[in-house]
Amino acid sequence: MAVAIDTPLRQVFDYRAPAGTAAGPGYRVWVPFGRRRVVGVVVEGRDDTEVPSEKLRAAFEVIDDEPTFSAELLALLTWAAEYYRHPVGEVLSSAMPVHLRNGAPLRQETILWRLTDQGREQALATLPARSVRLRAIAEYLLNHAQAPASEILSATESPLSALRNLETRGFVEQFAREAPETGPVSIVRAGPPLNEAQAAAVERITNTLGSFASHLLYGVTGSGKTEVYLHAIAAVLARGHQALVLVPEISLTPQLIARFRGRFDAPLAVLHSGLNDTERMAAWRDAREGTARIVIGTRSAVFSPLPQPGLIIIDEEHDPSFKQQDGFRYSARDLALVRAQRLGIPVVLGSATPSLETLARARKQPETMSRLPERAGSAKPPKLFLVDLRKNAATQGIATPTVMAIRRHLDEGGQVMLFINRRGYAPVLFCPNCGWSAHCRRCDAHLTVHARGRDLICHHCGSQEPLIAGCPNCFADVKPVGQGTERIEETLENLFTGAPLARIDRDSMRRKGELEATLERVNRGEIRILVGTQMLTKGHDFPKVTLVVVLNADQGLFSTDFRAPERLAQTIVQVAGRAGRAERPGEVLIQTEYPDHPLLTLLLTGGYAAFADGALTEREQSHWPPFARIALLRAEATDQQAPLQFLHSARALADDYPVRGVRLLGPAPSPMERRAGRFRAQLLLHAPTHSPLQRFMSGWLTAVAMLPEARKVRWSIDVDAAELS
DNA sequence: AGCACGCCGACT
DNA sequence: GTCGGCGTGCTC
Numbered sequence: 001m002a003v004a005i006d007t008p009l010r011q012v013f014d015y016r017a018p019a020g021t022a023a024g025p026g027y028r029v030w031v032p033f034g035r036r037r038v039v040g041v042v043v044e045g046r047d048d049t050e051v052p053s054e055k056l057r058a059a060f061e062v063i064d065d066e067p068t069f070s071a072e073l074l075a076l077l078t079w080a081a082e083y084y085r086h087p088v089g090e091v092l093s094s095a096m097p098v099h100l101r102n103g104a105p106l107r108q109e110t111i112l113w114r115l116t117d118q119g120r121e122q123a124l125a126t127l128p129a130r131s132v133r134l135r136a137i138a139e140y141l142l143n144h145a146q147a148p149a150s151e152i153l154s155a156t157e158s159p160l161s162a163l164r165n166l167e168t169r170g171f172v173e174q175f176a177r178e179a180p181e182t183g184p185v186s187i188v189r190a191g192p193p194l195n196e197a198q199a200a201a202v203e204r205i206t207n208t209l210g211s212f213a214s215h216l217l218y219g220v221t222g223s224g225k226t227e228v229y230l231h232a233i234a235a236v237l238a239r240g241h242q243a244l245v246l247v248p249e250i251s252l253t254p255q256l257i258a259r260f261r262g263r264f265d266a267p268l269a270v271l272h273s274g275l276n277d278t279e280r281m282a283a284w285r286d287a288r289e290g291t292a293r294i295v296i297g298t299r300s301a302v303f304s305p306l307p308q309p310g311l312i313i314i315d316e317e318h319d320p321s322f323k324q325q326d327g328f329r330y331s332a333r334d335l336a337l338v339r340a341q342r343l344g345i346p347v348v349l350g351s352a353t354p355s356l357e358t359l360a361r362a363r364k365q366p367e368t369m370s371r372l373p374e375r376a377g378s379a380k381p382p383k384l385f386l387v388d389l390r391k392n393a394a395t396q397g398i399a400t401p402t403v404m405a406i407r408r409h410l411d412e413g414g415q416v417m418l419f420i421n422r423r424g425y426a427p428v429l430f431c432p433n434c435g436w437s438a439h440c441r442r443c444d445a446h447l448t449v450h451a452r453g454r455d456l457i458c459h460h461c462g463s464q465e466p467l468i469a470g471c472p473n474c475f476a477d478v479k480p481v482g483q484g485t486e487r488i489e490e491t492l493e494n495l496f497t498g499a500p501l502a503r504i505d506r507d508s509m510r511r512k513g514e515l516e517a518t519l520e521r522v523n524r525g526e527i528r529i530l531v532g533t534q535m536l537t538k539g540h541d542f543p544k545v546t547l548v549v550v551l552n553a554d555q556g557l558f559s560t561d562f563r564a565p566e567r568l569a570q571t572i573v574q575v576a577g578r579a580g581r582a583e584r585p586g587e588v589l590i591q592t593e594y595p596d597h598p599l600l601t602l603l604l605t606g607g608y609a610a611f612a613d614g615a616l617t618e619r620e621q622s623h624w625p626p627f628a629r630i631a632l633l634r635a636e637a638t639d640q641q642a643p644l645q646f647l648h649s650a651r652a653l654a655d656d657y658p659v660r661g662v663r664l665l666g667p668a669p670s671p672m673e674r675r676a677g678r679f680r681a682q683l684l685l686h687a688p689t690h691s692p693l694q695r696f697m698s699g700w701l702t703a704v705a706m707l708p709e710a711r712k713v714r715w716s717i718d719v720d721a722a723e724l725s
Numbered sequence: 726a727g728c729a730c731g732c733c734g735a736c737t
Numbered sequence: 738g739t740c741g742g743c744g745t746g747c748t749c
Contacts, residue, residue: 005748014749016749031749032748033727035728035748036727055748057749
C-alpha cells in the first residue's frame with residue numbers, strides 16, 4: 001500500500017499491510033520510517049510495488065477501524081498537493097488536528113460517570129455525614145445524571161480517589177457515551193424580512209442546491225450579505241445537509257457566531273486559530289461525524305470533513321488571508337471552488353469588493369452574480385472626495401482641508417475615523433545633519449519608531465532596540481520622519497483637544513477582549529475620533545461614523561506588485577463602507593499626491609465596479625492573472641549568493657523541459673532582499689493558462705529538487721502567488 | 726524534516 | 738586520547 005508521510009519528501013512510500021489486516025485509502029497507519037515510528041495515511045490500497053522486497057517494510061498497525069479521510073476529502077487533498085506542488089504527506093498532515101497527527105484514535109469514547117440504581121437509592125442515606133466529598137459527588141450526580149470525571153471532580157473539589165471509593169461501594173459506575181444521536185434536529189428561527197435583491201439572491205442560490213454553481217454575492221457593506229447566507233443555510237439544513245462557512249480570521253468574532261447561534265438551533269462547529277489542540281479535535285470530530293450541521297472557520301476549515309455537504313460560503317472572498325503564505329501555500333477560496341465542483345454543490349463568494357479573479361469568472365456567467373445594491377436602513381452611500389496633498393499644507397500628515405472637515409463633523413456631532421496603514425509612531429528615524437537613518441540589522445528595512453518614541457521596532461522580523469536621541473554617525477539630534485497611527489493620534493490630540501480618541505491597531509489591541517471593549521465604546525458614542533490600521537476595515541460596523549479619512553492612499557499606486565492597486569481599491573472601499581450607516585450620509589476623504597491617477601479617478605467616479613473594469617483591462621493587456629497564470633519559485637539562505645545561484649541553476653534546467661507558452665522571468669533578489677538575516681530571491685514562472693504551467697512544473701520541479709544547490713537554500717514553490725515579494 | 730554516519734579540531 | 742562541528746546520504 002502507498003502511504004503518505006509527514007515529510008518534505010515529494011513522494012509516497014510503499015509498505016506491506018500489517019500482518020492479518022488491510023487498510024484502504026484514508027486509513028491512518030503506524031509505520032517504520034528510517035529509524036523512526038511515524039503516523040502515515042494510506043493513499044492507495046494496492047498491493048503491487050516496484051520497491052525491491054528487501055527494502056519493503058510492513059506497517060506496524062492500522063490505527064482506527066475506519067478511514068480518517070473520506071474518499072472525497074482524500075481526493076481533494078491529493079489533488080491540492082499536486083496542484084500546489086507541495087509534498088502530499090505534509091498536505092494530509094496539515095488537514096488533521098494535532099492529536100490525529102500524533103496517532104490518537106479517531107473516535108474518542110468519552111468516559112462518563114453516573115449513579116448506579118443502588119447509589120441513587122442509598123448513597124446519601126448511608127454515607128456518613130463526615131464523608132463530605134463522597135456525599136458531594138453523589139449529590140452532584142443526582143443533579144446531573146452523568147458527567148465526565150474531570151467535571152465531577154472540579155465541581156466538587158474532590159480527588160479521583162473519592163470517585164473510585166464510591167465505585168468500590170457500588171454507588172457509581174463509568175460507561176462510554178453512546179454514539180452521537182443520528183439526524184440532529186436543526187431548528188431555524190425566522191429572520192428579518194428580505195429585500196427584493198436579497199430574496200432574489202437567496203432564490204438563485206437555493207435553486208442550485210444539489211449541483212455545482214459558483215455564485216458571486218456582490219454587495220456593498222451593510223447591504224445584508226449575511227442575511228442571504230443565513231437564508232441559504234436554512235434551506236441547506238432543511239435538506240439535511242451541512243453548510244461550510246469560511247471567513248477571514250479577523251471577522252470570526254463572537255458577534256458573528258452569536259448571530260448564527262441566534263438563528264439556528266443546529267449544532268455549530270467553529271474552527272479558528274484560537275483553539276487549543278483538544279478543542280480543534282472536538283470541532284473536527286463534530287464536523288466529521290455530522291454532529292455539526294454548520295461548520296464555520298478560517299482558511300484551513302476548507303479541509304473540514306463533511307459527510308453531508310450541501311453548501312460552501314466564502315465571506316469576504318477577496319481577503320488575502322485566504323491564501324496561506326508559508327509552507328503549503330494554498331488558496332482556501334480557490335480550493336473551496338474546486339471542492340464544491342467535485343462535490344456537486346453550490347458555493348457562494350461574498351464581497352463588497354470582489355477579487356478581480358472572481359469578477360472575471362462572474363463576467364463569463366452573469367447569471368450567477370447577485371448584486372445587493374441597497375443599504376440596509378436605506379442610508380445613502382458615502383461621498384468620496386480627494387484631498388490634493390501637493391496643493392494643501394499638511395500638519396503631520398493631515399492636510400488643512402482634512403482638519404477642517406474633521407472639525408465640522410465633530411461640531412455636528414458626528415464621529416470621525418482615520419485610516420492609515422502603518423503602525424507605530426513614525427516609519428523612519430532620520431538624522432537631518434548627515435542623512436543617516438535607523439535600519440534593522442537583520443533586514444533591508446527601516447526601523448519603525450514606536451511607543452511615542454521609546455522603541456525602535458522592525459516590522460519584518462520583530463527585533464527591537466531602544467530609541468537613540470543622537471545620530472551614531474555625527475551625534476546630531478535625530479528625528480522621526482513620516483506618520484504612523486501613534487503619531488496621528490498625538491497630532492489629533494493636539495488639534496482637537498478634549499475630543500475622546502481611540503487608536504485601533506495591533507499594538508493597542510494586544511490584550512484579549514480589548515478590541516471588543518473599544519468597539520463598544522465607539523458605538524456608544526463615547527469615542528469621537530478613531531485612528532487605526534487595516535483592523536478598522538475588517539468586519540466591524542461603526543454606525544455613528546460620518547467622516548472617514550484615508551491618510552495615505554499612495555502606497556498602492558506605484559508598487560511593483562501587480563495586485564497592489566486592487567488591494568488599495570478594496571481597502572478604500574472597505575473603509576469607506578464604514579461611514580454613514582445611519583440616517584446621515586457619510587463623507588470620505590482620500591489624501592493623495594496623485595489626484596489624477598487613473599485608477600483613483602475610476603474609483604471616485606464609478607465606484608469599485610468601474611475601478612475593477614479598468615484594472616481588469618490593464619491586467620489583460622499586461623498578461624497578468626486572471627489572464628495568465630503564475631508561480632513563484634522562492635529561495636532563501638543566510639549566504640547572499642546561494643539563493644540566486646540555486647535559481648540560476650533552476651532556470652538553466654528549464655531548457656530540458658520545454659513547454660510551449662511557459663516563460664521564466666528572473667531570477668532576481670526579492671523586493672526586500674534580506675529579511676530576518678536571510679537573503680531571498682525569486683524566479684517567476686508565467687504561462688497563458690494553468691495546464692502548460694502544471695505540465696512544466698511536474699517535470700522541472702523534480703529536477704530542481706535534485707539540484708546540489710538546492711541543499712544550500714530553503715526553497716519553495718508558490719502556485720498562484722498572491723504577493724510577488 | 727529527522728536521523729545517522731563520518732571525518733577533522735579543542736578539551737573533560 | 739574523546740566530544741562534537743556540520744557535510745552527506747537516506748527514509749518504502
